[in-house]
Amino acid sequence: MSTLSTKHLLGIKNITREDIEQIFQTADNFKEVINRPIKKVPSLRDVTIANIFFENSTRTKLSFELAEKRLSADVVNFSASSSSVKKGETLVDTVNNILAMKVDLVVMRHPNPGACVHLARHVDCSIVNAGDGAHEHPTQALLDAYSLREKLGDLKGRKILIVGDILHSRVALSNIFCLQKLGAEVRVCGPATLIPRHIEELGVKVMLNLKEALAWCDVANMLRIQLERQDIQYFPTLREYSMQYGLNRALLEEVGKKDLIIMHPGPINRGVEITSDLADSDYSIILDQVENGVAVRMAVLYLLAGRAKSSS
Amino acid sequence: MKDKTLLDHTALNYTLHRLAYEVYEQHTDFSNLAFISLQPRGIALGKRIVAQLKTLVKGQDIQHGTLDVTFYRDDFRRRDEVLVPSSTDLDFSIEGKEVILIDDVLFTGRTVRSGLDALLDFGRPKHVELLVLIDRRFSRELPVQPDYTGKIVDVVRDERVKVEWTEDDSNNRVILFSDDQ
Numbered sequence: 001m002s003t004l005s006t007k008h009l010l011g012i013k014n015i016t017r018e019d020i021e022q023i024f025q026t027a028d029n030f031k032e033v034i035n036r037p038i039k040k041v042p043s044l045r046d047v048t049i050a051n052i053f054f055e056n057s058t059r060t061k062l063s064f065e066l067a068e069k070r071l072s073a074d075v076v077n078f079s080a081s082s083s084s085v086k087k088g089e090t091l092v093d094t095v096n097n098i099l100a101m102k103v104d105l106v107v108m109r110h111p112n113p114g115a116c117v118h119l120a121r122h123v124d125c126s127i128v129n130a131g132d133g134a135h136e137h138p139t140q141a142l143l144d145a146y147s148l149r150e151k152l153g154d155l156k157g158r159k160i161l162i163v164g165d166i167l168h169s170r171v172a173l174s175n176i177f178c179l180q181k182l183g184a185e186v187r188v189c190g191p192a193t194l195i196p197r198h199i200e201e202l203g204v205k206v207m208l209n210l211k212e213a214l215a216w217c218d219v220a221n222m223l224r225i226q227l228e229r230q231d232i233q234y235f236p237t238l239r240e241y242s243m244q245y246g247l248n249r250a251l252l253e254e255v256g257k258k259d260l261i262i263m264h265p266g267p268i269n270r271g272v273e274i275t276s277d278l279a280d281s282d283y284s285i286i287l288d289q290v291e292n293g294v295a296v297r298m299a300v301l302y303l304l305a306g307r308a309k310s311s312s
Numbered sequence: 313m314k315d316k317t318l319l320d321h322t323a324l325n326y327t328l329h330r331l332a333y334e335v336y337e338q339h340t341d342f343s344n345l346a347f348i349s350l351q352p353r354g355i356a357l358g359k360r361i362v363a364q365l366k367t368l369v370k371g372q373d374i375q376h377g378t379l380d381v382t383f384y385r386d387d388f389r390r391r392d393e394v395l396v397p398s399s400t401d402l403d404f405s406i407e408g409k410e411v412i413l414i415d416d417v418l419f420t421g422r423t424v425r426s427g428l429d430a431l432l433d434f435g436r437p438k439h440v441e442l443l444v445l446i447d448r449r450f451s452r453e454l455p456v457q458p459d460y461t462g463k464i465v466d467v468v469r470d471e472r473v474k475v476e477w478t479e480d481d482s483n484n485r486v487i488l489f490s491d492d493q
Contacts, residue, residue, distance in 0.1 A: 028399070032399065
């Protein structure tokens with residue numbers, strides 16, 4: 001018997017290593033469940049979850065919704081484009097109105113960093129952050145680390161490289177926190193314009209040369225260039241970016257890494273950060289990440305919802 | 313109150329023998345029979361019953377799986393701590409099988425109820441029987457009765473019955489104790 005140290009999952013920064021281990025342990029059980037003929041358990045049958053997405057999402061939203069449905073929770077979906085947010089309602093008001101309809105748990109994605117923290121201070125229910133601006137995306141980091149643990153075992157001392165648009169990436173920040181808590185060594189690689197200042201203070205070394213970085217690492221997590229968040233031009237052209245920081249077979253062979261693991265949080269821009277053939281190759285665990293995403297999110301929701309009633 | 317021994321090592325061994333024979337009396341063909349232990353405490357009992365039966369039905373393969381009921385419990389969100397699940401290991405189909413569910417102590421009947429729900433998510437067994445080592449018959453909250461019983465124990469609610477297994481089977485026993493000691 002055990003409980004997470006927190007009522008919300010706002011970011012990896014706010015949870016402990018023990019929390020992460022517990023989520024993984026529970027996810028192991030849910031992974032077994034989602035591979036059964038009947039992929040559903042009745043645990044959350046009296047729980048209602050609202051998925052509130054103020055920003056577009058395909059994978060994360062679908063993954064959360066599947067996780068919720070496989071736990072037998074009632075699900076309501078809400079997207080900002082078709083809501084009263086457009087009429088000027090504040091975030092806290094919107095969520096409180098939803099909670100007044102007896103919702104137990106909120107999963108939220110928001111374009112502003114810290115939106116979930118703000119909400120957690122003002123409303124009385126558990127909040128799961130499904131991505132807040134360029135801040136954190138905790139469930140993505142958990143499923144990334146879970147997929148790696150499945151492949152490599154203990155992550156202590158493993159060398160993990162995050163490549164690409166670190167500046168605009170919530171996946172990068174959550175991954176750094178999560179992997180470091182599990183004892184792995186993390187470095188980032190990308191054009192200097194896309195590396196946030198002072199990132200070294202997180203204990204992360206910056207490498208500007210992809211070839212050298214690949215020679216160092218066990219795992220390369222290739223991030224997408226987030227053009228939608230880039231207000232100015234950070235590099236000359238996509239083609240040039242791809243030549244400098246794109247992963248392709250020739251480069252991999254040059255470095256001579258046969259057991260490298262390639263990850264990608266999706267959606268992939270094929271031919272930009274990674275070539276098509278590598279994304280579909282045996283190096284890649286991209287689809288494992290997606291499968292594990294459902295199991296990990298089930299674990300998070302199960303552990304938070306189990307707590308929700310007793311702590312209120 | 314001091315621990316009271318309900319079944320000592322020797323008595324427990326006899327009981328296990330008897331339970332195995334009772335199952336054998338009802339089921340001579342083991343090809344369509346599956347033993348499923350409820351996690352976590354039915355595992356040790358299930359292993360020992362199956363081991364006894366293997367000596368009786370030499371050469372016949374006996375199917376034995378484990379089932380975790382955590383996700384099917386009816387007290388989720390009603391207790392202070394979240395229950396951590398154990399693993400389910402059913403590598404055979406239960407469709408059309410005769411299933412014997414195994415647990416160590418039958419108390420309120422709620423675990424068995426969860427077990428039945430969990431079991432049905434893996435298929436439709438032909439019929440399901442229940443084998444328990446200890447039946448606390450006056451504590452039932454649901455209409456659940458065992459088909460094979462090791463020992464019936466009548467104790468008050470706040471007394472607890474615990475089955476202790478040692479790794480090498482040298483000192484297995486069933487004890488009665490109260491929480492306030």
